[in-house]
Amino acid sequence: MSIRSNSRTPYIEAARSRRSFITSSLATAALPMIEKANLIAGQTKPALIATDPLRPQYHLLPMANWMNDPNGPIYWNGQYHLFYQYNPHAAVWGDMHWAHAVSPDMIHWRHMPLALSPTSQGPDQDGCFSGSTVVRNGVPTILYTGVASTTPEEATLRDGKHNFRESQCIATSASPDLRSWVKSPRPVIQRPPHGVAITGFRDPCVWWSGTSWFMLLGSGFAKVGGCVLLYRSSDLHHWEYLHPLLSGTWNGLRGVDPVDSGEMWECPDFFPLGSKHVLLYSTERKVYWTVGELDSQSMIFHPERKGLLDTGAFYAPKTMLDREGNRILWGWIPETRPERDSVQAGWAGLISLPRVLSLQIDNSLGMQPISSLDTLRMISSVEGPLSFDQFCGEAIIRFARSGQDLSVALGSANRVYLAVHFRSSFPHSIFIDGVELPIAKSQEELRQLHIFMDASVIEIFVDKSLAHTKRVYELDLDSSETRVSVSGHRDAAVWQLRPISPDRLTTN
Secondary structure, three states, rough: OOOOOHHHHHHHHHHHHHOOOOOHHHHHOOOOOOHHHHHOOOOOHHHHHHHOOOOOOOOOOOOOOEEEEEEEEEEEEEEEEEEEEEEEEOOOOOOOOOOOEEEEOOOEEEEEEEOOOOOOOOOOOOEEEEEEEEEEEEEEEEEEEEEEOOEEEEEEEEOOOEEEEEEEEEEEEEOOOOOOEEEOOOOEEEOOOOOOOOOEEEEEEEEEEOEEEEEEEEEEEOOOOEEEEEEEEEOOEEEEEEEEEEOOOOOOOOOEEEEEEEEEEEEEEEEEEEOEEEEEEEOOEEEEEEEEEEOOOOOEEEEEEEEEEOOOOOOOEEEEEOOOOOOOEEEEOOOOOHHHHHHHHHOOOOEEOOEEEEEEOOOEEEEEEEEHHHEEEEEEEEEOOEEOOOEEEEEEEEEEEOOOEEEEEOOOOEEEEEEEEEEOOOOOOEEOOOOOEEOOOOOOOOOOEEEEEOOOOOOOOOEOOEEEEOOOOOOOOOOOOOEEEEEOEEEEEEEEEOOOOOOOOEOO
């Protein structure tokens, strides 16, 4: 079953650059001199970024430059804190820092000072990669992967361009707003388990259970498959390796990056949900979920069901608990346009809207946008022409009760941004932009299609069973009105949404 169109190619390139360090000289070699200067110094003017019609208005993203993985989200002292991978110097991957934003509601954000930066001659001298934030004895603590150049023999990250030693590092904060962090000079895990040859060693996922802390690390075995390695600790500083929690299968392809071949899993996340446990991992430029049972005595995970988390431009997710105890998912929405376009724009990447995870009756993973997004709603339309303005809106379309096909199109009079079609005849199918996507539910069970459009990003939800994220760069700037055309539905509603910033730069 095909779940991708040919437009996936630029997405693969964008995701691959997550770990492909690009120096300023290499990335700018073919650019005009003025673009080289802007790229190296990160000097794209804020006024140009603020007026960029492709820049989202109610998603979280930095004021400029490159961002990728969400890191260490946590609810602390009445505020939501979200960190993410960030290059403060350019709109391309490289020189990874942890940026920091804070919110009272997971919708409106304020940028904070950088949380983590590489330390010269330290274990993270070439980058502060992804990780988790936990609280131990009242002290907020970040565990993250530091990378430093090394010899090929000592490297745990080899992608044909770099030889990086990955180690697991720790930092703590004593400030009430998590404004400042103090790093330990020594890693808490310096190298992989003795005698284990692995294809990666990064992105710690950390949690407390019973009387111990546990950590998962993304890893894998050459020509065997990706895996997540399980560790245990009593104090977050001294860790004992246990075993792989779960392993996968190599796809048989040969390449320099083991993530592309399924020989390495990155960005794992593991958590209880309902009566089960859920493992998320990213590999082959897709994100998978696995629901199963965890034996808390042996710490063996028994998978039962598996699926794709999002069938579009979505990668490297991370979860947290909100103030009510709901499991909230954040993901990186990469660019799918050529890197040169991002360089000229001065920004690249954004964070997905917060999504609530749930366990379905069939033990599959359910997902839907948080309900409080409705606080952004302004003008609505439920009859006659359905539309919103400035490429900033939301639509809910409810399926007909009878066995009717459903068709939905978003676009202007001259251009279609999104086309969705549900085929009611058995076997039931959903097509987005002509590409059939996997669906496990019957037509009678499908209730609604929920769409968010925010400039160049569209997030689509079919009930709780399917999510698809799309990037759109060919907007009809001669007509900022986006029309929602529907047939075969029971009812529909469309809202104009309120931007979270007056200048598309997110709140300072």
